[in-house]
Amino acid sequence: MHTTVPAKTVFSSPIHFLAFGFGSGLSPVAPGTAGTLAAIPLYLLLVQLPLWSYVLVLLLISVAGIWICGESSRRLGVHDHGGIVWDEFAGFLLTMLAAPGGWVWIVVGFALFRLFDIWKPWPVRVADRQVVGGLGIMLDDILAGIYAWFALQGLAYFFAA
Template identity: 85%
Template sequence: MHVTVPAKTVFSSPVHFLAFGFGSGLSPFAPGTAGTLAAIPLYLLLVQLPLWGYVAVLLLMSLAGIWICGESSRRLGVHDHGGIVWDEFAGFLLTMLAAPAGWMWIVVGFFLFRLFDIWKPWPIRLVDRDVPGGFGIMFDDILAGVYAWLVLQALAYFLVA
């Protein structure tokens, strides 16, 4: 079920503003892709942190995302509304954990994350379909991020080393 969410709703509520990826989830075309693109500047800021700091922010974003996505969904009355893209932010940032430096790797990470998030191989599809609430919204994208991270790290190992 598609429910149109007015920009006024997103920009007047901190919960929706975060859940909708600072407004990127309002994109009428491919909001998940728009949300992932919007996560790139955040990645560029976070990658400056030491690895432990990056991991700490990623964990905090993921844990907070369970509540943010669940609460936004509840308020909208729609489970996992397409415009909720905080989960894409977390999934992409997980994909990019300890990635090699450079725009090529950002682009590769972007496409790998989008591939696994859209394709939803096992068990991602099961989580997406069967796990309710904010945890379900976040967990399928975290799994997509894990798959994309594994492929990205393998590519880096064989292409950089």
């Protein structure tokens, strides 16, 4: 079980504020789901960019996330604290890369990402259990996002108008 982190800690530190998904990771129930929900407004902003810009921002979020999540984890003294949800932001944004427009696809992408993030099929589970530090925190969600991206693109191929 993860220790409870006071809101004061999260909101007084830029590192924790980002790692905790602008505070969404403070949710007492399903912080990963709350973090993924909090990523939707960011997605709605980013999806308006050209694809190359979206990819660039996604890469920056992911690479910066290795340090952000690792540093937040180090400061808290807990590896991959449940409230650290920056990795969910990256995984969801990856899932939604070049997704069809519309709320139906956002909901489907959300559901697929949460499915793969919770289920943790190989190699997601291996990354979650064996890779340490910020890279370990980010990698399992990136891999879950890749699975979800393939599933979403497959569904879009058959069902998008």
